[in-house]
Amino acid sequence: MKLKTLISALASVLLIGSQVAHADKWGDQFPHIAATGDIPGMCSYESMSKKDYSGRTLTINTHAIPVMGEPTALHAEQFEKLTGAKVEVTHTPAGDLYSKAMVPFQAGQAPYDIVFGFSNFINDWKRYLAPVPQEYVDQMEGVSASHKAIASWDGVMYQYPVDGDRHYLKYRKDVIDNPEMQAKYKADTGNELKVPTTWKEYGEMASYFNGWDWDGDGEPEYGSAEVMKKDDLMYAAFYSRSVAYAKNPSTPGGFFFDLETMEPLINNPGFVEALTDWVDAVNYVPPGGINFGLGDEINSFGGGQTLFSFSWDDAFVAAMQPDSPISNQVGAAQLPGADRVWNRENGMWDAKSNQAPFFVWGWAVGVAGKSDNKDVAFDYLCFFANGANHQADIGIGRFGVNPFMEEDFKADVWTQIGWDKDIAQSYVETLADMEKSTNRVFPLRVPGTFEFNSALATGTAKALAGQLSPQAALDEVYAEWVAILERVGADNVRDAYAVGVKMEDNEL
Amino acid sequence: MNFKHKYVFLLPGLIVLIGILIFPIIFTVRLSLSGWNSFNPGLDFIGFKNYVRLFTDDPRFWQSFFRLSFLAITTVFLQYVIGFALAHMVWKDIKFKRFFRVLFLIPMMTTPVIMTVIWRTFFHESLGPLNDFLSIFGVQPPWLSSPSLAKVSIIVVEVWQWTSFMFLLMLAGLLSLPKEPFLAAAVDGASPFKKFIYVTFPLMAPISIGAIVIRLIEASKIMDTVFVLTSGGPGTSTETSSFFIFIKGLREFQMGYAATASFTYLIIMIISLTIIVKVLTKVLMRE
Amino acid sequence: MPKLYTFLKYFFVILWACFVIAPFLWAISTSFKDFNSVTGGATYIPWLQFEPTLDGWSVLFKPGSQGGINIIGPYFNSIFVTLTASLISIVLGTLAAYALSRYTFKAGFVKNNDITFFFISQRIMPPVVLSIPFFLFLSTLGLLDSLAGLILVYIVLLMPIAVWIMVDFFNRVPKEIDETALIDGCNPFQAFFKVVLPNSVPGMLVAGLFCIIFGWIDFFFAFILTFTKVQLLPVKIVALNSSITPWWSLSAAALVSVAPLIIVAFIVERYLSKGNLSGALK
Structure with missing residues (x-):
């Protein structure tokens, strides 16, 4: 017995020893992954070190520093060391990523082997991109099916999954969960103070907590920070506010258009209701909030200026930075819903509570079809997203690499980097629940996506500025959309939109 | 004078310019007759469809053009008056003359797309210094979120940046003025005010016209300021022509339509500038 | 009356000086802040109001893999492209301008003024639409993503100025200067190079200053026409605009990018002050 115990003890010591030694080898050389060491896989540090790409030059266009831009450059440097390839990285602001790649694409060139963009570029870009080879797809074990589906078009994957992005609600726990505030709110309004489950509640709470100093820092705080600037991200904020009113699970067959007739649905009462809410929101955003872009939203919520915010992870992650004044005082939850939802089949409101996650997604990356370095490029992307890099990246807020693999949806990934347990729990549950929902909306990914979204941004911006009523603004967007359909061809749009609708209707 | 020489002087520049530009201009005209967009990149021929759309079905373009006219004329007028005044003030004896002269030149040397970000933080309504200062007086103007004040903010930034352009041209003009007319005026015992009206200003008229015209051309391309400060908002209240063309071209990728808008813009600008030059010449040079 | 004028003069000049300086002071202060100092409200004085940090500045010199943009290479690229394009533009532009000023051209209804206007009108076109044709043009020449290609495009932008x-x-240099030289037995080229040109240095300096400025601050063409090999300063700096706008490093970058031109401003001012301009025109 004793001997057996001794042997097993020795064995475990040896085993641990060997694991530590393993971690040391790559972890020492690459401090970025010191915490985990190399994680075996097709594109691990170990495997990459066996490749020899010396004399090859890989060119990459990625996002600005640091979000996505810094991990791209960091992994490029590591990749150079491991394989001997030369990697040249340029950084471009988000709004210009599309045109920066599209101009050469349309001119028949591929100056970049790898182009970063957003997942909704897929329709415009796919004809210029190389499909992801099957062996790479096969090794993406932890990547959820919905993520693979959104990176693919008709079953062919064009965008290599490196990041998952969603819109969800962020709120200040120190207010919403604070018994004093709850009592005060109850006394003043007669309602419960809790995590809002409808946009109406969101609006009421945001209005109540608008314009006074509720956290005692000497400066007034405000209700909500959102992207209201008429830029290339504004559409996403509006869709996040619309899904609850306009995505009715009992009327499948399209959220943006009626798939059969290709009639735009953008001015139906569901969307109008959402825009009416949004126009009200102008009253509870910080001063100048109507001109807030994503950066301002992050500064505002992340800096502790507002009660709520809802869009990508950045504001949440900024708030959770260890040196943030509101670190561990924020919570995550599903986007609010609504207590009625428009039924476009019978033209009435269905009086039922409705909630729909908007899978806006985010960073997507492809390899140019005309690239001479496709092998190097896919290896790079595979290396970018390998286990060790991914684990290390998601813990660094400014990297903007967000959870999309199954193992990411575990609370201890986040408690390790200093998050409170219940916050980490609510965060991973929020994200994981979105995956489970059957009432999801995916972004518009059709020919002319940018024209549709730009028309929407113009229309909603006019409403926010008070130039038009919500109904008139969306009627204008409707007319624009009809004109775009005519130019691009309704059938072309339908073919592409059908793919998204299939996913929404849970048929894919 | 010898006939050949003048071509030797003129042609190198002219040929280089035409050589580099002929293709882009022809291409733009051709592009404007095509439906080039993100889905269908190519020079198909769709006739004057784009022009019909622009002239009959796009109030947004024309609104942005009139807004641009307002912004360009206002900013250039302010730049001219302030720039001329400043140049006149530091022309002759003033303490720290060189310091002021160099200082007044600096704003135009900043890259608009970067400097406007600084201005955006400057105007930031809750985190910026301007409203922090104004809160002493109990006001918090919505610099970028009210349709009318957003225009004012854009004018402020444009005037800040480009008054130095006028200033330098006016100062260079003043410094190269001949002395005789001033001596004559001094002999006549003219007051400084009269001296300015009857001597300085007429002598400065030719350079003024040139400066105003080139500034009008440049101011009409105002783009970075609008893009960074407001993205054309709130609503569409600060959209200008080049911003509109930028959105249509490099955001929505309606390249054909953007070319149509540009070419139309080019024609309108050439006509209006020709008229403006004539009018200015008449008014300022009293011809 | 003169006293009032003097008072108003100083008042206005000082007021404008404050207006000119204000955003720079704000940028200097902001460049030493970090995220928390920025989002906490407007502050101005380091140590007293916020804890200064050099992060905003260090970003400008770190490589991308450490979250920086390393502007040193782009800085020299920008200087090289701007100076070369300005020089060529000045040479070609001066020659053409001399012809337009001294000789009469006539071809149908086209006269001198129309040719001058043709040069200037090249600046009317909004750059956005020129991007695609320029892209194709440089691509045909194989000059995309190269210093030479950018210089070529900048010549078109700068020569009109x-x-x-x-x-x-x-037009303001008296014709007698050339005529005297011609009578002295020079041919027109000798007259231009030996007599007119030396007297034109101040004008060329002002023109040069404008060329350098317009070349230095261009973002758009530098952005569209380059990929990885050649990067100019503004393009590199704009790459700091991530999801979060880093007020601190952009402030530092704005200050760094304006610095070399201030030196140019001193040189030009010196020439203006010396009265060379008026001297030339006597």
Whole structure:
């Protein structure tokens, strides 16, 4: 017995020893992954070190520093060391990523082997991109099916999954969960103070907590920070506010258009209701909030200026930075819903509570079809997203690499980097629940996506500025959309939109 | 004078310019007759469809053009008056003359797309210094979120940046003025005010016209300021022509339509500038 | 009356000086802040109001893999492209301007003024639409993503400015100067190079300053026409605009990018002050 115990003890010591030694080898050389060491896989540090790409030059266009831009450059440097390839990285602001790649694409060139963009570029870009080879797809074990589906078009994957992005609600726990505030709110309004489950509640709470100093820092705080600037991200904020009113699970067959007739649905009462809410929101955003872009939203919520915010992870992650004044005082939850939802089949409101996650997604990356370095490029992307890099990246807020693999949806990934347990729990549950929902909306990914979204941004911006009523603004967007359909061809749009609708209707 | 020489002087520049530009201009005209967009990149021929759309079905373009006219004329007028005044003030004896002269030149040397970000933080309504200062007086103007004040903010930034352009041209003009007319005026015992009206200003008229015209051309391309400060908002209240063309071209990728808008813009600008030059010449040079 | 004028003069000049300086002071202060100092509200004085940090500045010199943009290479690229394009534009522009000022051209209804206007009108076109044709043009020449390609494009942008300033300048240089030289037995080229040109240095300096400025601050063409090999300063700096706008490093970058031009401003001012301009025109 004793001997057996001794042997097993020795064995475990040896085993641990060997694991530590393993971690040391790559972890020492690459401090970025010191915490985990190399994680075996097709594109691990170990495997990459066996490749020899010396004399090859890989060119990459990625996002600005640091979000996505810094991990791209960091992994490029590591990749150079491991394989001997030369990697040249340029950084471009988000709004210009599309045109920066599209101009050469349309001119028949591929100056970049790898182009970063957003997942909704897929329709415009796919004809210029190389499909992801099957062996790479096969090794993406932890990547959820919905993520693979959104990176693919008709079953062919064009965008290599490196990041998952969603819109969800962020709120200040120190207010919403604070018994004093709850009592005060109850006394003043007669309602419960809790995590809002409808946009109406969101609006009421945001209005109540608008314009006074509720956290005692000497400066007034405000209700909500959102992207209201008429830029290339504004559409996403509006869709996040619309899904609850306009995505009715009992009327499948399209959220943006009626798939059969290709009639735009953008001015139906569901969307109008959402825009009416949004126009009200102008009253509870910080001063100048109507001109807030994503950066301002992050500064505002992340800096502790507002009660709520809802869009990508950045504001949440900024708030959770260890040196943030509101670190561990924020919570995550599903986007609010609504207590009625428009039924476009019978033209009435269905009086039922409705909630729909908007899978806006985010960073997507492809390899140019005309690239001479496709092998190097896919290896790079595979290396970018390998286990060790991914684990290390998601813990660094400014990297903007967000959870999309199954193992990411575990609370201890986040408690390790200093998050409170219940916050980490609510965060991973929020994200994981979105995956489970059957009432999801995916972004518009059709020919002319940018024209549709730009028309929407113009229309909603006019409403926010008070130039038009919500109904008139969306009627204008409707007319624009009809004109775009005519130019691009309704059938072309339908073919592409059908793919998204299939996913929404849970048929894919 | 010898006939050949003048071509030797003129042609190198002219040929280089035409050589580099002929293709882009022809291409733009051709592009404007095509439906080039993100889905269908190519020079198909769709006739004057784009022009019909622009002239009959796009109030947004024309609104942005009139807004641009307002912004360009206002900013250039302010730049001219302030720039001329400043140049006149530091022309002759003033303490720290060189310091002021160099200082007044600096704003135009900043890259608009970067400097406007600084201005955006400057105007930031809750985190910026301007409203922090104004809160002493109990006001918090919505610099970028009210349709009318957003225009004012854009004018402020444009005037800040480009008054130095006028200033330098006016100062260079003043410094190269001949002395005789001033001596004559001094002999006549003219007051400084009269001296300015009857001597300085007429002598400065030719350079003024040139400066105003080139500034009008440049101011009409105002783009970075609008893009960074407001993205054309709130609503569409600060959209200008080049911003509109930028959105249509490099955001929505309606390249054909953007070319149509540009070419139309080019024609309108050439006509209006020709008229403006004539009018200015008449008014300022009293011809 | 003169006293009042003097008072108003100083008042206005100082007021404008404050207006000019204000955003720079704000940028200097902001460049030493970090995220928390920025989002906490407007502050101005380091140590007293916020804890200063050099992060905003260090970003400008770190490589991308450490979250920086390393502007040193782009800085020299920008200087090289701007100076070369300005020089060529000035040479070509001065020659053309001299011709337009001294000789009469006529071809149908096209006269001198129309040719001058043609030069200037090249600046009317909004750059956005020129991007695609320029892209195709440089691509045909194989000059995309190269310093030479950018210089070529910048010549088109800058020469009109040089022509316009120099025409105006030559118009004010008395014709007697050239005529005397011609009578002395020079041919027109000798007259131009030996007599007119030396007297034109101040005008060329002003034109040069404008060319350098317009070349230095261009973002758009540098952005569209380059990929990885060649990067100019503004393009590199704009790459700091991530999801979060880093007020601190952009402030530092704005200050760094304006610095070399201030030196140019001193040189030009020196020439203006010396009265060379008026001297030339006597």
